[in-house]
Amino acid sequence: AQRVTQPEKLLSVFKGAPVELKCNYSYSGSPELFWYVQYSRQRLQLLLRHISRESIKGFTADLNKGETSFHLKKPFAQEEDSAMYYCALSPISGGYNKLIFGAGTRLAVHP
Amino acid sequence: DGGITQSPKYLFRKEGQNVTLSCEQNLNHDAMYWYRQDPGQGLRLIYYSQIVNDFQKGDIAEGYSVSREKKESFPLTVTSAQKNPTAFYLCASTQGAATNEKLFFGSGTQLSVL
Numbered sequence: 001a002q003r004v005t006q007p008e009k010l011l012s013v014f015k016g017a018p019v020e021l022k023c024n025y026s027y028s029g030s031p032e033l034f035w036y037v038q039y040s041r042q043r044l045q046l047l048l049r050h051i052s053r054e055s056i057k058g059f060t061a062d063l064n065k066g067e068t069s070f071h072l073k074k075p076f077a078q079e080e081d082s083a084m085y086y087c088a089l090s091p092i093s094g095g096y097n098k099l100i101f102g103a104g105t106r107l108a109v110h111p
Numbered sequence: 112d113g114g115i116t117q118s119p120k121y122l123f124r125k126e127g128q129n130v131t132l133s134c135e136q137n138l139n140h141d142a143m144y145w146y147r148q149d150p151g152q153g154l155r156l157i158y159y160s161q162i163v164n165d166f167q168k169g170d171i172a173e174g175y176s177v178s179r180e181k182k183e184s185f186p187l188t189v190t191s192a193q194k195n196p197t198a199f200y201l202c203a204s205t206q207g208a209a210t211n212e213k214l215f216f217g218s219g220t221q222l223s224v225l
Contacts, residue, residue, distance in 0.1 A: 101153030
């Protein structure tokens with residue numbers, strides 16, 4: 001079964017500390033993976049996708065097919081990073097954009 | 112201001128009543144989606160539409176219906192057959208229907224049962 005697991009409901013860190021939000025997936029093929037973010041009082045929006053190999057707001061995520069993981073990392077957390085983060089998987093088969101979302105991790109960055 | 116508009120922000124449903132959630136987009140996107148979000152769970156796909164006058168069931172379509180008569184509009188009706196309708200509903204769109212497209216989300220509608 002296709003599934004995305006985010007094991008932590010809440011991750012609490014201090015400003016300047018490194019951050020790693022975990023995401024594991026189960027999918028038999030080669031998936032496309034995304035991180036979406038929702039800041040307070042804002043809409044859910046795309047943060048980054050693995051095919052772009054980009055760094056957005058200092059965040060990076062590497063697809064590890066051996067461990068079936070797509071953890072989101074940032075070396076130095078900022079208070080404005082506090083938000084709800086969702087990992088999502090898009091199955092290649094099907095020919096349409098059908099994202100499977102994890103339950104989300106709330107990141108709280110304290111001063 | 113381009114984007115996706117969902118209304119109302121809050122909606123209450125009585126037992127046995129059908130209610131309709133509105134979703135309008137002015138992004139000229141082809142594909143539109145409805146997701147349901149429950150506390151502690153990720154978003155689950157209810158219905159999606161890749162093109163006008165066509166839509167497909169998602170993972171949890173039972174008790175819901177949709178229409179796509181216009182490109183910019185994708186209303187969701189929560190019918191009386193949906194026994195647990197209390198949830199946060201999100202509408203989204205993508206420019207096309209490819210698997211790696213960026214989803215644009217509305218601000219959501221919270222539906223509660225009276």
